[in-house]
Amino acid sequence: MATLPKIRDFDDPAYNPMELDALSFGRHEDPYPLYHRMRAEGPVHPISFREAVGLPDKVFGGRRSFCVVGFEEASKILVDPVNFSNKAYGENLGRAFGQSITIMDPPDHTPWRRIFQKIFLPQYVTQWGDTIVDPVVDQLMSAFQPTGRADLVAQFTHLYPFHVIYEQLALPKDDIDLFHKLAIAQTDYVNMDKAVEAGEKLGEYFKAIVDQRRAEPGDDLITRLALTEVEGQFLPEEVLISFLRQLMNAAGDTTYRGTSVLLTALLQNPEQLEAIRQDRALIPAAIEEALRWDGPVGMLMRTAVNDLELGGTFVPAGSMVFVLAAAVNRDPAIWPEPDRFDIFRAKKPHFSFARGPHMCVGQHLARVEMTRALHAVLDRLAGLRLDPDMPPPQLRGAMMRVPDHIHVRFEPNGSPPPR
Ligand code: HEM
Numbered sequence: 001m002a003t004l005p006k007i008r009d010f011d012d013p014a015y016n017p018m019e020l021d022a023l024s025f026g027r028h029e030d031p032y033p034l035y036h037r038m039r040a041e042g043p044v045h046p047i048s049f050r051e052a053v054g055l056p057d058k059v060f061g062g063r064r065s066f067c068v069v070g071f072e073e074a075s076k077i078l079v080d081p082v083n084f085s086n087k088a089y090g091e092n093l094g095r096a097f098g099q100s101i102t103i104m105d106p107p108d109h110t111p112w113r114r115i116f117q118k119i120f121l122p123q124y125v126t127q128w129g130d131t132i133v134d135p136v137v138d139q140l141m142s143a144f145q146p147t148g149r150a151d152l153v154a155q156f157t158h159l160y161p162f163h164v165i166y167e168q169l170a171l172p173k174d175d176i177d178l179f180h181k182l183a184i185a186q187t188d189y190v191n192m193d194k195a196v197e198a199g200e201k202l203g204e205y206f207k208a209i210v211d212q213r214r215a216e217p218g219d220d221l222i223t224r225l226a227l228t229e230v231e232g233q234f235l236p237e238e239v240l241i242s243f244l245r246q247l248m249n250a251a252g253d254t255t256y257r258g259t260s261v262l263l264t265a266l267l268q269n270p271e272q273l274e275a276i277r278q279d280r281a282l283i284p285a286a287i288e289e290a291l292r293w294d295g296p297v298g299m300l301m302r303t304a305v306n307d308l309e310l311g312g313t314f315v316p317a318g319s320m321v322f323v324l325a326a327a328v329n330r331d332p333a334i335w336p337e338p339d340r341f342d343i344f345r346a347k348k349p350h351f352s353f354a355r356g357p358h359m360c361v362g363q364h365l366a367r368v369e370m371t372r373a374l375h376a377v378l379d380r381l382a383g384l385r386l387d388p389d390m391p392p393p394q395l396r397g398a399m400m401r402v403p404d405h406i407h408v409r410f411e412p413n414g415s416p417p418p419r
Contacts, residue, residue, distance in 0.1 A: 006175075049398075071333065076310075084321060095199070097199060097246045133373075134376075148410060153406050209222060213227075257296030267385070277378055284367070291352040384410045391405070
């Protein structure tokens with residue numbers, strides 16, 4: 001039996017990426033008044049995203065940049081990879097992930113995307129709901145259910161989607177904290193050297209484990225990807241390893257934020273939480289509304305390939321184009337009273353999973369995870385309410401949004417009723 005490689009920590013083990021949110025993504029309580037003002041002035045603005053929201057920019061600072069807040073313009077950009085390239089991500093995400101599909105444009109992007117997309121089709125991820133998501137959720141909730149109080153971020157949302165992906169990849173449980181640290185650090189845009197180091201440490205580990213799973217196949221996602229062949233050849237190492245690095249981050253970080261926003265919104269609107277308690281068929285609408293209202297990924301990046309005109313503004317080739325998905329999701333022409341969280345509003349496709357060729361590969365899994373998490377919260381935490389003795393949850397951030405804490409009370413030991 002081949003020996004499993006051991007994942008290595010940062011050279012400076014004291015480095016803590018859990019603190020990176022503030023500088024990398026912002027601490028804004030409410031960026032939406034700014035987005036509404038920008039939209040009122042026009043759909044396209046000659047400014048970079050980080051400058052617009054007042055964040056330092058060590059990566060793209062000084063480049064010709066445009067922010068897009070218009071619904072029509074954003075829709076056009078995301079489905080037009082000929083004029084708007086994803087290569088922009090090569091300078092931030094790409095430095096940690098490597099040549100992941102996020103950095104590629106069609107036609108290079110198309111065949112790899114097809115392979116990865118197949119793995120995350122709804123029919124497969126629904127099964128994972130039973131085999132992986134429910135057990136992970138169950139284990140985490142069992143730890144705090146008897147106490148009658150919890151911080152749902154620290155004890156639940158910040159853990160479960162990461163644990164789900166680690167289970168899918170069959171990573172050794174003893175090293176979960178270190179995997180988590182490396183996964184998160186890959187998006188440390190303020191300490192890019194740490195993001196690169198995280199990518200290197202994960203990369204050397206995944207190369208070894210891919211070899212090991214080819215020799216001794218298991219029933220996990222790494223084995224499946226390691227054995228996938230195209231025209232008699234295994235996937236190119238760079239594409240495979242980069243995808244695994246991206247999964248470690250993308251699968252956990254976004255769903256943690258999305259679930260935290262969903263729970264915050266429902267706890268702040270107890271009548272809507274009660275409506276879902278009475279009718280679980282409302283859960284899908286609640287998830288889509290949370291994603292629209294305060295989606296985890298507030299901004300998407302592209303590079304203009306050609307000189308072009310966008311919403312009446314000239315955009316020269318080579319410019320950075322920042323699509324403010326968060327602003328577009330609150331366009332009052334599409335969603336009346338857009339700042340209101342309302343699970344009963346008419347369903348219209350939001351921008352939180354993007355559009356076009358790069359639309360989120362993991363969207364079906366994210367929905368399954370959020371659905372299972374919300375069912376478990378309703379099943380197990382009877383009388384769930386905000387803790388009156390603790391500060392209420394406050395969503396923070398501009399590029400990515402999440403509350404630091406969700407302090408709640410519930411009836412201790414409420415046993416789960418049969419579903
Ligand atoms: C609520 C949860 C999630 C949100 C809001 C989200 C959001 C997004 C967005 C906006 C993009 C497109 C970025 C762009 O076009 O610039 C994307 C791409 C991607 N997501 Fe997600 N995501 C979520 C969950 C997941 C999960 C669970 C996985 C893992 C299976 C995942 C894997 C990916 C991958 C691999 C891509 C790259 C696709 C490509 O470039 O073709 N995501 N995601």
